[in-house]
Amino acid sequence: MDTLISRAVTDLKHARTAVALTGAGISIESGIPPFRGKGGLWERFDPMEIAHIDAFVADPALVWRVLVKELKEVIDRALPNDGHKGLARMERMGILKTVITQNVDGLHQAAGSTDVIEFHGTFAWQRCTECETRVPTRDVDASVLPPRCICGGILRPDAVLFGEMIPPIALTRSQEESSQCDVMLVVGTSALVQPAAFMPVIAQQSGATVIEINPEPTPLTGRISKFLVAGKAGQIMNEILSEVSSLIQSKKQ
Ligand code: OAD
Numbered sequence: 001m002d003t004l005i006s007r008a009v010t011d012l013k014h015a016r017t018a019v020a021l022t023g024a025g026i027s028i029e030s031g032i033p034p035f036r037g038k039g040g041l042w043e044r045f046d047p048m049e050i051a052h053i054d055a056f057v058a059d060p061a062l063v064w065r066v067l068v069k070e071l072k073e074v075i076d077r078a079l080p081n082d083g084h085k086g087l088a089r090m091e092r093m094g095i096l097k098t099v100i101t102q103n104v105d106g107l108h109q110a111a112g113s114t115d116v117i118e119f120h121g122t123f124a125w126q127r128c129t130e131c132e133t134r135v136p137t138r139d140v141d142a143s144v145l146p147p148r149c150i151c152g153g154i155l156r157p158d159a160v161l162f163g164e165m166i167p168p169i170a171l172t173r174s175q176e177e178s179s180q181c182d183v184m185l186v187v188g189t190s191a192l193v194q195p196a197a198f199m200p201v202i203a204q205q206s207g208a209t210v211i212e213i214n215p216e217p218t219p220l221t222g223r224i225s226k227f228l229v230a231g232k233a234g235q236i237m238n239e240i241l242s243e244v245s246s247l248i249q250s251k252k253q
Pocket of ligand 1: 022028029120162213215231232233
């Protein structure tokens with residue numbers, strides 16, 4: 001483990017441009033359940049019934065009942081953990097340029113990351129289906145469902161639902177960052193959902209070193225990623241940062 005942390009630190013130290021791709025795993029330590037695996041959202045719900053655009057259009061109140069309990073109440077009280085904070089600190093140290101996240105919880109920004117590409121949009125904001133006004137999710141009154149905008153239109157997550165396209169700017173920027181970086185940290189994603197899971201492939205094919213941080217191997221492991229640092233995002237990030245900090249200290253002396 002120590003060796004892999006040191007290898008990650010060395011790769012980051014030599015990187016011209018490092019970026020991160022994150023998934024639900026980085027937010028588990030903030031109390032937000034993942035999608036797959038034990039306790040995952042898709043173990044309990046059929047995504048086609050609660051997260052597909054057609055389901056939302058057919059019965060927004062029904063979809064909202066699940067969203068309030070499973071996402072709004074959870075995300076409203078979630079705080080960034082050491083994983084999010086570590087990536088934000090890496091940005092401040094000039095080590096990490098951009099975070100591409102599949103998460104819709106807004107926790108990277110809450111931790112202080114300033115260049116975050118929200119590949120699947122965000123649940124931290126809701127959007128009016130009539131006038132497009134955006135409202136912070138914390139301010140949405142969910143006592144009557146579906147919640148409505150002051151114009152009377154139904155509010156919907158500013159996130160990508162199944163059956164919808166990835167926001168073109170997020171997709172284009174992610175492809176650019178992936179092809180231009182020389183190190184990509186892939187943190188807490190099962191790498192099963194396309195096109196997000198293709199970003200590490202673009203990075204690797206463009207010559208970057210792809211490093212995974214995840215307690216479990218993924219389809220990228222041994223094929224696309226150079227190595228997997230096995231463990232929880234918060235703990236691994238702390239270990240990487242403590243080694244980076246001591247390198248910087250010894251350089252200064
Ligand atoms: P998943 O739920 O598919 O995968 C979570 C990953 O996190 C798994 O690989 C776990 O092994 C790993 N993990 C678990 N605990 C961890 C920890 N403490 N630290 C780091 N990693 C940990 O989540 P995503 O890959 O993000 O899309 O899922 C991708 C997309 O599928 C989501 O954005 C969502 C979903 O359908 C949409 O809603 C459009």
